[in-house]
Amino acid sequence: MDTLSENKFLQFLLLLGIFIVLCMIIPESEGNPLWRLPPLLAGLPLMINNGVDYLMFDWLPVAVYDPDIEEYEQIPIMRQFTRGVSGFILFMIELVRELLLGGVKTIVTFTSWDWATENQWARWPALPWTVVAGGAALLGYALSGWGLAIFAGVAFSYIAVFGQWEPSMQTLSFVLIAAPVSVCLGLALGVWAYKSRIAEAILNPILNVAQIMPHFSYLIPVMVFYGIGDHAGAIATIIFATPPMVRLTLLGLKKVPAEVTEAGLMNGCSSWQLLRRVQIPTARRDILIGVNQVIMQCLAMVVIASLIGAKGLGNDLLIALNRLRVGLALEIGVCIVLIAIVLDRLSMAWANQQTDYFANQSFTERHKHLLIFLVIFCAGVVLAFLGSLVFKEGFNYFYLIPHNKGITTEPFWQAGVDWIWDTFFYSLKAFNEWLIVDVLIPIKTAYLGMPVVATFTLAMGAGFIVGGIRSALIVGGFLLFIALTEWWDRALITAYLMTIAVLISGTIGIIVGTLCAQNKLSSRFILTVCDTFQTFPSFIYLIPVMMLFGVTDTSVVIAIVVYATIPATRYTVEGLRSVPESLHDAGSMSGVNRLQRYLSIELPMSFPHMALGINQTVVFALSMVIIGALIGTDDLGQLILKSLSEKSGVGNGLVLGFCVAFIGLAIDQILRTWANQRKAALDLA
Amino acid sequence: MSTEESTTPSTQTTTSANSTQPVIRCESVYKIFGDNAKRMMRETGGVVDAGKFEEAGCIVGVNNASFEVYPGELLIIMGLSGSGKSTLLRCISRLTDATAGEIFIEGQDILTMKNKQLIELRRSKMGMVFQSFALLPHKTVLENIAFPLQVKGESTKDSIERAKQMTELVGLAGRENYFPRQLSGGQQQRVGIARSLAIEPDIWFLDEPFSALDPLIRKEMQDEFLRLQGVLSKTILFVTHDFDEALRLADRIAIMKDGVIEQLDTPANIVLNPATEYVRKFTEEVPREKVLRIDTVMDPVDPAESVSDLKVPQDALIATVAESVLNAGKPVSVVNDNGQIVGTVHATKVIKILFGSRSDNQTSDQVEQP
């Protein structure tokens, strides 16, 4: 008994035993509550729908003057509010968009459609793409140097030359509004949480859920409140991108040393100065990671937001994927990635800027960059004018390269795909079938064959062994919610896809990470690779696997595995590299060989960090599982995607989203508690 | 030793300065950490017993501190780790609010001060140097030093101009554009010092400014500090737990234990007349020659005696003149500020101070009391 209460491994074995017995003895039958709990929460989606309807259409009507019918009208305040927000955001997006692409909508905002049709000259001209690319390069130069300048210039030229200019600029205009709003909002909320304990207590659980909530579930409520279009996409993006910013801001501010704050106070800062000039800059590292995350999230949302009407690359990508035009999808994907990297690098460079107080500059030196931009602008305009003389056929390649009229490598990729199909058809097909028939389906059946009681026992038992009764109850609570909805089976499918992916990713990640952590150079290399791959929005990973395996579960699983391996690898490397050198030496001195040292010193020391990596792997995998719905799965994600097109999908979508989030949170609870315990035991905390 | 004895000399110092108003005056200052600190204070009627408070979940940081600091004076606060030195300093600079008591800065009660006044006071009168430097990591040396000025609203040009002078003052010229992370500990603390001096404060707080530095650099920085103090002569509160440092720098020393100021007196008095057993233990290992002035061991002038040509000032520390006195071969004359001979010092007595075992304290005490 004594050994059992101390040895966690034995406890787990016992738990597993009980679990298997439970699986065996409980028969599959619809009416048996031990098999499946009754869907007591089935009415929840409807209640949510009614609540939302009430909020939107009945609650607190206010009189608003409508200039069209020249009368006051009763409009519910919520509607009025969302209208205002939509209008504002839409205007901002249009403004940036028309600066880049030209158009008439911003002019219409200040006049009217009639006026605009009468006065055909009143059109905002687009900036020639050469000016935008040159401007981006100049910005890169001004903020960082030649490297970034060349990169930015080449990236934008690529976009133009490959005929993706228009959708790219649409996407860019959307990101240029959503990202700054998210950053400001996140910063404000983070500061608020830092200043007030109550705010922190309120925000914390929301942030936890928000981080694991699948992207799609945000779309539905946003759609209901804000309708469809670019603004709705932007709002969904903002809601999705803000939480990591809040979290990192709070984290960073909390890490500001007390003495630095005190130094600020003693230097006579008012509380605003303290925040703006001392605390936020000192917390800059974490806040910048937040900004970086926001940009990533914004671009990850580009495709998803297109489901509710955001124009741009995302929309095109979705169509290309649906039509299985892998080559085109690849080109579009590259554009998105390029925009992501350029924005990321520019924002980092901007935040790291320095001033030189010694330079005694003349007027031209001080306004050097502005002058160069003017030169670029004029050159671009002249070039565009010359272009209009040269290219008679209607497309002025020096002005705007029309959509899909640039160079394209699609035939090449298509040929490549065809070649792969022709050459490896049988081996790919065999692998595909083997994976589906011999691996995926059996596991899926096994998952679906678990009685609900057994699942609860296993999960809560694991929670109990790791974190005592508290963890057990938390985990149980999360599962109970899912079990009481109608979607337990679907949740099991989600869980099955996720488990497979996490197992494979975790194994690959830990092995690769361990190998690369053996020396400095390779660890730096692998971390850079992880950084780069993390910049890619998740759905990008679907493109190459679809090239190989078409629309099957195999594609989804492989995409998830690839995507989820990133955090597993990164955390393994970081964990191993953070083991102090002195311990290595101590190990070597006592005569252990490399493998022993790894197993007995490095691995246990870095385990807490690795556990966090696995936690991240779970989060990554879950989000990818749901995105996998885009190419066809039959789990929760598919249902969420479906509720997007239903009239009253809000309730379903939200509840389904919570189900996904709760799977993640349950696992998070166990892994995090465990990691913290190990950390405390190792005195790392 | 009774407390009365030891307070007498300190009252003398205060009377000599009594004509001027104290810069800092603390009246029964308490700082108690913990949620129910105020309630405990009320319940116990202001009599703070550390043990009892701890049982109630409170930690006593400062316990009934009363003292005054006069213009141009350098008061050193000493004590073991956790004795409440930093807390006392934080109370006086109001980085934390004292639980009870009154604190006056140049006659103004800072505990009742509005936030705005407090900011004004800090912008014009106070400077502080921190143990871990507390530089702003995103600003260069120059920007760090200019920061307090810019916060005040001075123009970039003026503040940078002034910051440049400050870098020269603390010997960092040429490194203006370095970031804190590119500097050594000693250099970083120079920046911290320059920053705290940029607004030309009247009151200077230093919380273990040199503890994070290695001994050689520490010595160098102490010299630097003395040089600066010679030029600037500010009113200074200086926290340290290094007695050598205290002796090198202090006008008066306050010794703290568990939040209580055990004794506040001149270095010599603290060493010679410890007020409590704790202070005696604390000062036991202190080399006397570094505390005592030469006039404490001199004898009255004996006209019959032949003395050497060497003359030593009466306020010189024994440690600084011991070598020349011993080398003189004959008794040496002691002179006051005006060059008048006030006594003679014999090598034997100096040797006794230098090499007499510490347990001889009592005897040497007797020697010193004529």
Ligand SMILES: Nc1ncnc2c1ncn2[C@@H]1O[C@H](COP(=O)(O)OP(=O)(O)OP(=O)(O)O)[C@@H](O)[C@H]1O
């Ligand atoms: N914010 C706080 N909350 C609770 N207790 C505190 C706080 N700050 C200090 N204390 C306690 O007050 C006591 C005095 O701390 P203080 O920092 O003043 O010591 P110190 O003399 O400066 O020590 P050191 O030489 O280590 O800097 C300590 O027991 C400490 O634990």
Ligand SMILES: [Mg+2]
């Ligand atoms: Mg301290």
